Structures are given as structure tokens and as C-alpha cells.
Amino acid sequence: MLYPNLAGQFGSALTIGQKSAFPAAKPSDFKIGEAGVFYHPEAKTYVSHLAKDTQFSLQGTDLADQLATEFFVKDKDGSFWVSLYQRCVHLGCTVPFRNDCVSFKCPCHGSHYNVDGEWLDGPAPRSLDRFVISFSGEDVIVDTSVVHDKTPHPDASTRIIPVPSVPCSA
Numbered sequence: 001m002l003y004p005n006l007a008g009q010f011g012s013a014l015t016i017g018q019k020s021a022f023p024a025a026k027p028s029d030f031k032i033g034e035a036g037v038f039y040h041p042e043a044k045t046y047v048s049h050l051a052k053d054t055q056f057s058l059q060g061t062d063l064a065d066q067l068a069t070e071f072f073v074k075d076k077d078g079s080f081w082v083s084l085y086q087r088c089v090h091l092g093c094t095v096p097f098r099n100d101c102v103s104f105k106c107p108c109h110g111s112h113y114n115v116d117g118e119w120l121d122g123p124a125p126r127s128l129d130r131f132v133i134s135f136s137g138e139d140v141i142v143d144t145s146v147v148h149d150k151t152p153h154p155d156a157s158t159r160i161i162p163v164p165s166v167p168c169s170a
């Protein structure tokens with residue numbers, strides 16, 4: 001799906017910084033702007049960067065296939081990157097990342113998403129939408145021209161990251 005950007009133009013590939021500006025972390029250690037999860041307002045994206053020793057819910061080819069389906073990119077150091085559109089897939093509010101419960105929680109009607117954008121609970125009909133992320137040398141590039149909007153609610157056979165152990169207070 002194509003979306004206009006703030007200037008009324010269709011988005012395009014944006015270089016959002018160098019890899020070193022986005023240090024990877026395990027999901028339980030994510031902290032906005034510091035570890036694992038980073039907001040880039042121009043690209044309207046959260047970049048999640050999962051450390052190579054992340055404990056996933058899936059293994060082997062099941063994991064590899066699901067990561068590819070959900071637009072994750074594996075880096076040469078074994079870490080994984082994904083670019084999430086900031087827009088809540090319920091009714092479009094911008095979703096903040098909450099350090100207190102290491103997840104995204106929409107302030108409008110409570111939709112709740114894991115660090116990798118997977119739906120956790122609330123009225124959202126699917127997981128957060130994604131942009132394609134890629135690299136050119138050390139540059140990190142996000143293609144905002146197409147929003148990939150077909151990541152369904154996870155189930156036991158597709159959930160990539162375990163549900164966070166700390167609940168969101170509100």
C-alpha cells in the first residue's frame with residue numbers, strides 16, 4: 001500500500017543513520033533510543049534490532065521462514081533488524097514504546113504490541129505494519145514507499161518473540 005509522506009509526496013528510501021547508532025539488545029533489555037529500539041520521525045518508523053543471542057519462540061527453519069515473512073533482515077553479525085510503521089493498525093494513532101513494560105502500547109484504545117511489532121492484545125486487527133529495511137555498507141536504509149500491512153495476529157506456530165513478562169500498567 002502506498003502512503004503519502006508529510007509533504008504530500010510518496011515516501012522513498014531513506015538513510016536513517018549508521019548501524020552503530022542502533023545497538024542491538026535482547027527484548028527484555030530494550031530501551032527507546034538507547035538499546036534495541038529506535039524512533040526515526042522522518043521515516044515514521046521504529047527500528048528494532050534484536051541481538052544475536054535473543055531467545056526466540058521458534059527454532060530452525062520455522063524461525064527463519066517466519067522472520068522472512070515478517071520483513072526481518074539478518075545482519076552479518078547474527079543480529080536481526082525490522083522496521084515498524086509508527087501507526088497503530090487499529091485507528092491510526094502513533095504508538096509509543098514503553099520502557100516500563102518493554103513493548104508498544106497505544107494510548108488511544110490500548111492495542112499492545114511486542115518489541116518486534118507482534119500483536120499482544122487489544123483491538124488492533126493485526127500486528128504492526130512494516131517497511132523494508134536494508135543496508136548499504138554501514139548505512140541503514142528504510143524504504144517508506146510501501147507499507148507492508150499483512151502481518152496477522154501471531155499464534156503458537158508463528159509467534160517470534162515470547163510475550164513480555166512485565167505487564168503494562170495502563
Ligand code: FES
Nearest residue numbers: 088090091106109
Ligand atoms: S488507535 Fe491504537 S488502539 Fe485504537
